[in-house]
Structure formats: C-alpha cells, structure tokens
Amino acid sequence: MLKYIIPTMMLMPLTWLSKNSMIWINTTLHSLLISLTSLLLLNQFGDNSLNFSLTFFSDSLSTPLLILTMWLLPLMLMASQHHLSKESLARKKLFISMLILLQLFLIMTFTATELIFFYIMFEATLVPTLIIITRWGNQTERLNAGLYFLFYTLAGSLPLLVALIYIQNTMGSLNFLILQYWVQPMPNSWSNTFMWLACMMAFMVKMPLYGLHLWLPKAHVEAPIAGSMVLAAILLKLGGYGMMRITLLLNPITDFMAYPFIMLSLWGMIMTSSICLRQTDLKSLIAYSSVSHMALVIVAILIQTPWSYMGATALMIAHGLTSSMLFCLANSNYERVHSRTMILARGLQTLLPLMAAWWLLASLTNLALPPSINLIGELFVVMSTFSWSNITIILMGLNMVITALYSLYMLITTQRGKHTHHINNILPSFTRENALMSLHMLPLLLLSLNPKIILGPLY
C-alpha cells in the first residue's frame, strides 16, 4: 500500500519545488504514473482480499474505486489548468496540494482495515473539498454551499463515530477483516434500531439519499471543475462503499430497517430525474442526475442480494466516469460563455463538432445505453429489485425513461438547433479538452469489454 501512499505524498513536494512552467506537466505526469501502478491492485483472489498489512487491505470492492480515484487526479489537474491560469503561483500550488491531499485521504479511506481509521479519513476528505469549494468556486453562493456540504456530512457522521466506538467496546475489534468472521446476528431492539440508524446515516447523507440531498446540488454547482469532478466521481461513492462495508454488521435487522430508505430512494430517483427536466442550470442538471443514479445504488445496497451488489459496484464506477465527464463538458461551456444557463450556449454542434461527439457519448452513457457498463449496473439493479418486489419494475422503468428524457434534453438543448449570435466567436476546442474527454470515455468503453473487474466481491 505504501507504493501508492508514498508517491502520492511525494506529489506535494513535487508541486512546491517544481519550476513555474513545469508544475502542471510534472504533476500530471507523475499522477498518471501513479494511476498506472494502481492497476496492480487487480490481482484479486477469489477467496480472500489483498491484505497488505494490518492497516490496509483491498478487495474487489475497493479496487475499482481506488483505480478510479487515482485515475481522476490527472484528469482533475488537466481540467483545472485553464481557470487557474490567472492565479498567482502560490495559489496554483495550493490548489494542486489540496487535490493531492484529497487523493491521499481517499486512497487511505478505501483501503482502511480499521473502521475508526476509515472514519477519520472519511471525515478528513471533507476538509480539502471544503477548501476547494469555498476558495476557488466562482459565485458568492459557494460559501453557503460549503456550509451545507460540511454540516450535512458532519451531522450525519457523528452518530457513526459513537456507533463505531460502541462496536469496538462490544466486539473487541474494529478490524474489518476480523469483524467479518466475528459478526453475530443483531437482535431486534430499540437500541439496535438506533445503532442501525447511527451506522447508516452518515453514508445516506453522503450518497445522498433523496431527503438528505440538499447539499449536493449546491456543492456540485458552486465547486470549481476539479471539485465537481471529485465530488461526483468519488466522494459520493464513499457513501456506497461505507454502506456495503457496514451492512455486514447490521443483519438481520436490515431486512425491515431498510424499508423507509428503499422507499425514499425509489421515490427520490423519480423525483430527482423529473427535477432534471426542469433545470435551466447545466451543472445543476448533472448534479440532480447524480442523485438519481445514486438512489439506484442505495436501493441495490439495501436489498443485499448478490446481483444487486454487483450492479451497485458497476453503477458506482460507471457513474463516476460519466458524471465527471459531463461536468468537464459543462465546464468547457462555462469557460467560453461564463454562464451555466443551458440555453445561453446552444446549437454548439455546428460550432464545435468534435465536442458535440463527446457530448453525445457522455449523454448516451448517462442514459445507460447498451453495452456500456452503466447499462450493466442499472440492469443488474433493476433485475434484483424486480425479484425483491415485482412492483419496483414500474418505478425503475419510469426512472430509465425519465433519465433518457433529460439526458437527451440536455444534449439537444446544448448541441442542436440554431446557435445564438452571441456565441459566434467562441474559441475552438482545445486539445486539452478533447484529451480530457477521451481519457474519461476510453476507460468507460474499455470496461464494457471486460466488466468483471468492476462487478465487485460477489462476482
């Protein structure tokens, strides 16, 4: 594990000690090499996880998330290069340091064995994200957004701390690898009900669950592009990952405790998809689309069947890449028009045809077109929820239709039609932007050829 942590830590002195002209080149180069080494984690066994040490382990669930985390850092650096070009050198280096710190905490979160260590790193990821949102966001609403983001997550996770310490006292250890074998069925009682809620609420807020999702549109919209990318692609998945780990300890009361949350998620995914159809702000649309997709993941994790777990893992990775790509596309619009209103920069297909091709691919994967991994994830979730309860097929089907509707709405509004005269002189797409989009899309397409690595531990 040190082979990932130490190079990531060393990216910090690399940023601060590089020459002015070389900071972006050096950091992008080395973060790409770190992402190459992350593929070594794919040496997974069928009967055990990769146990690096007492502190770190990585199994088929954390491996794809780790690879996604380490792949995303160079992409975030490339995406931020333009809007930071006017900042002072120290500010640029500070921004990159925040991204590297976030990467470090995320790596340690996903590989933590000890659940308190997981909790500390889980909370630690909030700090660099908050700094990125509030310092480098573009509008005044970023302060409010940072507040919502920080306090929603903190309020949800404080009970988790209490619950984890209680488990440590009763079970004797919080080492996840040991807990797997020591776990006893949890009898039904009021205190265990609250224990279940305490364990799960942190991750529900993070995912986010429909009723607790208010922080997400604010944070995603106000964050700069790197912030939006990391929020949508990774930080949401922290919630899913945490839920999949902690549900191990919470059986069998999950069977009935999960009902309110499954209902909220099933209803919420339709609601948030419908809200997407009414959005004028492009980033806000993508943010609500994230809530909708994550609601599917919540349902999948709570019904706890093998296929639903496979679907949840696949959907997390697929959504990470797709959502991050959509935010990059929205940012390429924003950098030209300085507005997030969708209809303000419409008809872009005639002006920027290659970028329109990326928009098309991103929208198609967002609406889960076969044979992308988005479809594999959604299909597994739909199938497993159907076998759990036949009626859910109506809601799932409705959600897929509305997802297709708003993805196509976003595509058609931004790309098709006559372009407005005031964007006649927007700059052609940069190589940087096209490279960024293809670096998002190619792993997504390659994974559809070999999805077994993202199907999680129950494959």
Add this chain to the structure above:
Amino acid sequence: MLGLCGRRLLAVAATRGLPAASVRWESSSSRAVIAPSTLAGKRPSEPTLRWQEDPEPEDENLYEKNPDSHGYDKDPAVDVWNMRVVFFFGFSIVLVLGSTFVAYLPDYRMQEWARREAERLVKYREAHGLPLMESNCFDPSKIQLPEDED
C-alpha cells in the same frame, strides 16, 4: 487568366500589408482608377457591433498569441510539452499498457479455476457413485453441540 492572376496578386499584396498601388493612376482602356489605399498602414478599426453580450475583459484568447495552442499554457514550448506528456503518459502508457495488463490478468478471482475444479469433482463423484453435492456444508458428526439446558 491574366486577370485572375492579377486579382490573386492584388489580394496577396493587400493581405501582406503592401500597398496594392503606390501611385494613383487612371486606366486608359476603362474608367477604372487605381489609387493607394487610404487605410494602408492604419490598424483596422474596432468593430462597432459587439458579438458578445457581456464580454469578460480578462478573457484570454490562447489562440491569439499562439494559433497552435493546445490549451495548456501561454508559452508555446510549455504548451507543446504538456500536450506531449498528457498524450504519451496518459494514452500510450496508461491506457495501452494498462488495458493490456487488465486483458491478460491471470484468472481474475479464480473463476476459471473454480470451473475446472467443479468439473473435476463432478467427474470424480460420478465415477465413484458419490452424490454430486451434499446438503450439509460440514460433516454433522464432527459438530459438537453444547449440552441441552433444561
């Protein structure tokens, strides 16, 4: 033909900034008058109609100074090197070598082994008349239960 060449030469001369004509002369065969441009040497005037409704004054057009800009940096040399680094390390190394690595992963999660082992066990059990699968996971005679408490 000559007229076309002449027009091209005139256009070339105009874009190069050279005056198309240096003295004023009138054609004897037609009523054409060729005169040096009054705009020669003067900068083009600001467009009176703004294309952008709300132009950002600090918007930097990277293509202005460097028409071959890749979008990374103002300095063309740094820009080109950044592009090369991204493409080489991003695509040629990580995507290509990475996908090769993933494609040739040996028996991910022992799936192929599991299939072979299952087939081997089925063959053995069929050959020896043993049931293919027992409903007991563990041998019940080896489980020691605690004494029944009354």
